[in-house]
Amino acid sequence: MFRNLAPPKCHFHLLHLVNPFYSMVPSALVHENRIKEALGSTDLISEYSNMYSKICYAILFFYASESFVWQQDRSGSSNVCTTPECVSAAARLLQNIDPKVEPCENFYKYACGGWLEHHVIPETSSRHSVFDILRDKLEIVLKGVLEAKSDQDRDAFKKAKTLYNSCMNETLIEQRDSQPLMQLIDSIGDWPVASEDWNSTAEEAWSLEDTLATLTSQYHKKVLLDMYVWTDDRDSKSHIIYIDQPGLGMPSRDYYFNDGNYKKVREAYLQFMVSIAKIARKDRNLTQDDDRVMEEMVQVLELETDIANATSPAEERHDVTVLYNKMTLTELQESFNFNGFNWTRFVTGVLSSVAVEVKPEEDVVVYSAPYLEKMNNVLAKHTIRTMQNYLTWHTVMERVSSLSRRFRDTRAHYRKALYGTTVEDARWRDCVRYVQSSMENAVGALYVRETFAGESKRMVGDLISKIQEAYVETLEELSWMDDQSKQKAREKALAIKEHIGYPDHILEDNNVKLDEEYAYLNFSEDYYFENILENLQADAQKILKKLREPVDPDMWIIGAAVVNAFYSPNRNQIVFPAGILQPPFFSKHQLQALNFGGIGMVIGHEITHGFDDNGRNFDKDGNMLNWWSNYSAEHFKDQSQCMVQQYGRFTWKLAGGQNVSGINTLGENIADNGGVRQAYKAYMKWLEREGEELRLPGLDMDHKQLFFLNFAQVWCGAYRPEYASHSxxxxxxxxxxxxxxxxxxNFGAFSEAFQCKPGTPMNPDMKCRVW
Structure with missing residues (x-):
């Protein structure tokens, strides 16, 4: 979700975001999925779905009204909420249900069966869910504010709109065609496969250290090595250099070795590589040597496969205390001198771009020791020519989406194999996403001004306090944790800092901070490709400069126009952007059963991330510090292992019958379980204080059942098989x-609410609980 403002390890978010192929600034938080395109024609399926929804809601409104009259007559007094918001909520809940399914057999199919029947995955999407629909609606709002013209716009807004307009200027992008790409290739040392000038002389002058330094500092491109600056895990007030293994061209190392759909993706990826190289040769007026191109790109894929094999799989990267290896630059050189690589030259080259000097005693944190140990053998196997081809390919690949149509068309087969999508999004959606991800605060301000009710911040803050309190009370129920560790957990939970909605300064007209954030950017509506490069360089340098700056504890880790939520262990901070503070998660007008089951569960989920298998390693101040007794630590592992095994038994037919990885999903599963438990406890206490709520019209459900129903329906969604294999x-x-x-x-209160008998699928004898 971010523009590499942090390493992926540093933040936990509520839902994984899919944005196939629109690679903008490097980002751990990229977004997506879509419904019908609001600019142009609507396909038949979308049109049918919209018509069906309108009819269904009209019928439900009538039914709900009749039900209200009947209940009122029967009881003599109204216990049913008939406000428009309640009727709308009841209609939504009813429409999503499949009444043919028994809740105690499969509550997800019961709660979401109707939703799945009424929704078809758009051709542009790899996954279609409640989250994705909310993002689609948010993007329509952003389209409106970015296209609105105003003489009163402040500088930040003007730059965001200029960037958006440059992205939308397809006519000029087509006219310029490959020109900006060729200039980029020249600036990073050429592309041997598409050059007749690359020879032994060029190889002698070539430096891996200098090339990687250029890619890192000027283009924010992390290839072969991932060097970045972030908060020191062991000192949350300071920044430090991190060295980690890089990302790969394909989404995970599995695509390089596995068969089935993964092999199909691998073959499509090679075809994509070859197609772009052929276009580059043609546009440079070189002879079309297809055999040579294929041979060289196969060599690139072999190098990338060796790199993938050297990386550690996700299952081996869960213990941050094991990953963290602090050493000096001198010690780094002595420990990992692969193929004569000069670490000082590389690090100095990167940081010289922001005029930061480093000395041999500069501290660095190595997060990827096993990878670095293997790189000597990897690099020794491959020629300089192949390495330069690889580095340039990775840089070019990320820019294809910014070029003319003939470049973008080359990825269609790869996109279909990887995500199952056959149609690209409307151009405006791509442009909205790019501007939102690269100018989060500017776009966030435009969004909040357009849609967000200020009162929501206070109400959500009150919910956070109630759920923090519930978490603290829950600690007393845990027999596996001793009093010493409970006290430390209590202190950490109460010290969690919250960010709700948006940072205040982005709405303050007299506060220059927002404009200053983008003062270094000078966009042109005529040069979209160059605007992207300027953004990449600015982002890279913004991060690198932090090395000599103190940590800002109040910095927002994400923008306001985002449908997600986050926890940062380095800051012990939870963030709930304005984008998620809408129904079905939250509304000041809907029943508290729905608010606690929606945003309440989200709040509990993020709080629990502070105590999952990774977050538990950090103290209340965001420092990686062992505050656990040996007794509690061992029992935490035992409790967690129960969940590893439970979720590892789930077999996902859509992903070819693969089982869920209980290890890779452990942190999120702990957070899900803790979140729903804490939110429910907080809601029960609210009922004790405020009294029982009115019922919803047409729904024969009490308030406890409504809590669980809304919780479940937040997760309604469908995947394409290709994306399931990816996910x-x-x-x-x-x-x-x-x-x-x-x-x-795992939650007995659910079985009680729906009267599920022991031994039924939703009330198994074996239950797991961590928090």
Whole structure:
């Protein structure tokens, strides 16, 4: 979700975001999925779905009204809420249900069966869910504010709109065609496969250290090595250099070795590589040597496969205390001198771009010791020519989406193999996403001004306090944790800092901080490609400069126009952007059963991340510090292992019958289980204080059942098989269905609310609980 403002390890979010192929600034928080395109024609399926929804809601409104009259006559007094918001909520809940399914058999299918029947995955999407629909609606709002013209716009807004307009200027992008790409290739040392000038002389002058330094500092491109600056895990007030293993061209290492759909993706990836190289040769007026191109790109894929094999799989990267290895630059050189690589030259080259000097005693944190140990053998196997081809390919690949149509068309086969999508999004959606991800605060301000009710901040803050209190009370129920560790957990929970909605300064007209954030950017509506490069360089340098700056404890880790939520262990901070503070998660007008089951569960989920298998390693101040007794630590592992095994037994047919990885999803599963438990406890206490709520019209459900129903329906969604195969290897969250089933199977209060008999699928004898 971010523009690499942090390493992926540093933040935990509520839902994995899919944005196939629109690679903008490097980002751990990229977004997506869509409904019908609001600019142009609507396909038949979308049109049918919209018509069906309108008819269904009209019928439900009538039914709800009749039901209200009947209940009022029967009881003599109204116990049913008939406000428009309640009727709308009842209609939504009813429409999503499949009444043919028994709740105690499969609550997800009961709660979401109707939703799945009424929704078809758009051709542009790899996954379609409640989250994705909310994002689609948010993007329509952003489109409106970015296209609105105003003479009163402040500088930040003007720059965001200029960037958006440059992205939308397809006519000029087509006219410029490959020109900006060729200039980029020249600036990073050429592309041997598409050059007749690359020879032995060029190889002699070539330096891996200098090339990687240029890519890191000027283009924010992390290839072969990932060097970044972030908060020191062991000192949350300071920044430090991190060295980690890089990302790969394909989503995970599994695509390089596995058969089945993964092999199909691998073959499509090679075809994509070859197609772009051929275009580059043609546009440079070189002879079309297809055999040579294929041979060289196969060599690139072999190098990338060796790199993938050297990386550690996700299952081996869960213990941050093991990953963290602090050493000096001198010690780094002595420990990992692969193929004569000069670490000082590389690090100095990167940081010289922001005029930061480093000395041999500069501290660095190595997060990827096993990878670095293997790199000597990897690099020794491959020629300089192949390495430069590889580095340039990775840089070019990320820019294809910014070029003319003939470049973008080359990825269609790869996109279909990887995500199952056959149609690209409307151009405006791509442009909205790019501007939102690269100018989060500017776009966030435009969004909040347009849609967000200020009162929501206070109400959500009150919910956070109630759920923090519930978490603290829950500690007393845990027999596996001793008093010493409970006290430390209590202190950490109460010290969690919250960010709700948006940072205040982005709405303050007299506060220059927002404009200053983008003062270094000078966009042109005529040069979209160059605007992107300027953004990449600015982002890279913004991060690198932090090395000599103190940590800002109040910095927002994400923008306001985002449908997600986050926890940062380095800051012990939870964030709930304005984008998620809407129905079905939250509304000041809907029943508290729905608010606690929606945003309440989200709040509990993020709080629990502070105590999952990774967050538990950090103290209340965000420092990696062992505050656990040996007794509690061992029992935490035992309790967690129960969940590893439980979720590892879920078999996902859509992903070719693969089982969910209980190890990779452990942190999110702990958070899901803790979140729903804490939110429910907080809601029960609210009922004790405020009294029982009115019922919803047309729904024969009490307030406890409504809590669980809204919780489940937040996760309604469908995947394409190709994306399921991708998600099961790359997503730290369990598939949507199993997030619901796993959490509720472990929670006795759910079985009580729906009267599920012991031994039924939703009330198994064996239950897991961490928090």
């Amino acid at each position: 099961i290897k790359t997503d730290s969250h369990s598939p949507l269905e199993y997030r619901v089933l796993g959490s509720l199977q």
